[in-house]
Amino acid sequence: MSTPMTLERPEVTLGPLRWVGARAAVGAARVLATQQPARIRRVLARLARGARPADYDQALAARQAVMAVSLTCRGARGCVPRSIATMLMCRLSGTVPTWCVGVRSLAPFAAHAWVEVDGVMVGESVPPGYLRTLLSVGRAADHSEVS
Numbered sequence: 001m002s003t004p005m006t007l008e009r010p011e012v013t014l015g016p017l018r019w020v021g022a023r024a025a026v027g028a029a030r031v032l033a034t035q036q037p038a039r040i041r042r043v044l045a046r047l048a049r050g051a052r053p054a055d056y057d058q059a060l061a062a063r064q065a066v067m068a069v070s071l072t073c074r075g076a077r078g079c080v081p082r083s084i085a086t087m088l089m090c091r092l093s094g095t096v097p098t099w100c101v102g103v104r105s106l107a108p109f110a111a112h113a114w115v116e117v118d119g120v121m122v123g124e125s126v127p128p129g130y131l132r133t134l135l136s137v138g139r140a141a142d143h144s145e146v147s
Helices: 016-032 036-049 058-070 077-091
Strands: 098-104 110-118 131-140 144-145
Touching: 016 036, 016 058, 016 077, 036 077, 036 098, 036 131, 058 077, 058 110, 077 110
Parallel strands: none
Antiparallel strands: 098 110, 098 131, 131 144
C-alpha cells in the first residue's frame, strides 16, 4: 500500500534576481553532485576562498531559496544537490557555510549531506549528534577548512 506524500515547500518569495541565482545554483549543483567526492571537495574549497563565513540566517535563506525552485532539492534524496546548491547560493552573496557529508550514527547505515554554521545544522530536522561528519568544506574565520 502506498502512502500519499507531499514535499515540503518553503514559504519564501524570491525576487527575479534571487530566483535566477537559485536556479543557476541548483543547475550547477546537480552537475557537481554527479562527481566524485574528492572533486566536489576541491571545487567547493576553491569557491570558499575569499568568502566570509555565513551566518545561520544567510544559510537558511539560501537553503529555502534552493528548495523553492527545485523539486529535487526538496526531496529526501536530494540532500547532495541541495547542500551544494545552498553553498553556491551563499557564495553568490560572498559568504559560505560549512558543507558536510556524513553518516547516521545509529543503525541502519544512511549517508547524508548538509550545510552547517558554527557546528549547527541548517534547516535539518535531526537532533545534534544524529549524524557523524566524514567530510567537510567551509570557510573558517581566517582559513579554509577542509577535513
